[in-house]
Amino acid sequence: MFTFRPMRRDDLPRLIVWQQSPAARRWFPQLTLDEALERFGPRLDDPSGVRMLVVHHEGHDIGFADVFRVRDLPPGGVIPADVDDVGIDFCIGEPELVGRGLGTQLIAQLAELAIWVFPEATGIVACPNHRNHASIRVLERNGFVAGLWFDAPRSDGRMETLVAHRRPR
Numbered sequence: 001m002f003t004f005r006p007m008r009r010d011d012l013p014r015l016i017v018w019q020q021s022p023a024a025r026r027w028f029p030q031l032t033l034d035e036a037l038e039r040f041g042p043r044l045d046d047p048s049g050v051r052m053l054v055v056h057h058e059g060h061d062i063g064f065a066d067v068f069r070v071r072d073l074p075p076g077g078v079i080p081a082d083v084d085d086v087g088i089d090f091c092i093g094e095p096e097l098v099g100r101g102l103g104t105q106l107i108a109q110l111a112e113l114a115i116w117v118f119p120e121a122t123g124i125v126a127c128p129n130h131r132n133h134a135s136i137r138v139l140e141r142n143g144f145v146a147g148l149w150f151d152a153p154r155s156d157g158r159m160e161t162l163v164a165h166r167r168p169r
C-alpha cells in the first residue's frame with residue numbers, strides 16, 4: 001500500500017538522490033539543488049498545474065510521482081494525448097525496492113489517485129523513454145497500451161524518444 005503527499009521544497013534534495021539512483025539515473029538529468037529549485041520550485045508553489053508528490057511505503061518516503069491534466073501543461077509541454085487526459089510520471093528511487101513488483105502496485109494506486117484528483121479525465125497517459133522497459137512493463141500490467149512514439153527535448157538540451165502509453169478511464 002502506498003500513500004502520497006504533496007512534495008515540498010525541503011524534499012528536493014531527496015528528489016535529486018532518487019533521480020540519480022541506479023535504476024533511474026539514465027532517465028533524468030543530474031541536477032544541483034539550485035537547478036532543482038529553479039525547475040521545480042514554480043510547480044511546488046502553484047500545484048494547480050503539475051502536482052508533485054512524494055510516494056510513501058511502509059513508513060518511508062521511497063520516490064516521487066507527478067499528476068497533471070494534459071491541458072495544463074506549459075507551452076512546449078509536448079504529450080500526444082487528448083487534452084482531457086490526465087498524465088502521470090513516477091519513480092521508485094530506493095534501489096533495494098526496485099525489481100520487487102512494487103511498480104505495478106504503485107501505478108495502480110497512482111492511476112486511481114489521478115482519476116480522483118481529476119474526475120473529468122477521459123484517460124490516463126504516461127510517456128516513458130522507449131528504452132525504459134521496466135516502466136513500460138508496469139504500465140502494460142495496469143492496462144496501458146503503447147501508442148505514438150515521439151521525440152521530446154530534455155532539460156539538458158538533448159532529445160529523447162518517448163512512447164505514449166494510455167489507459168481509458
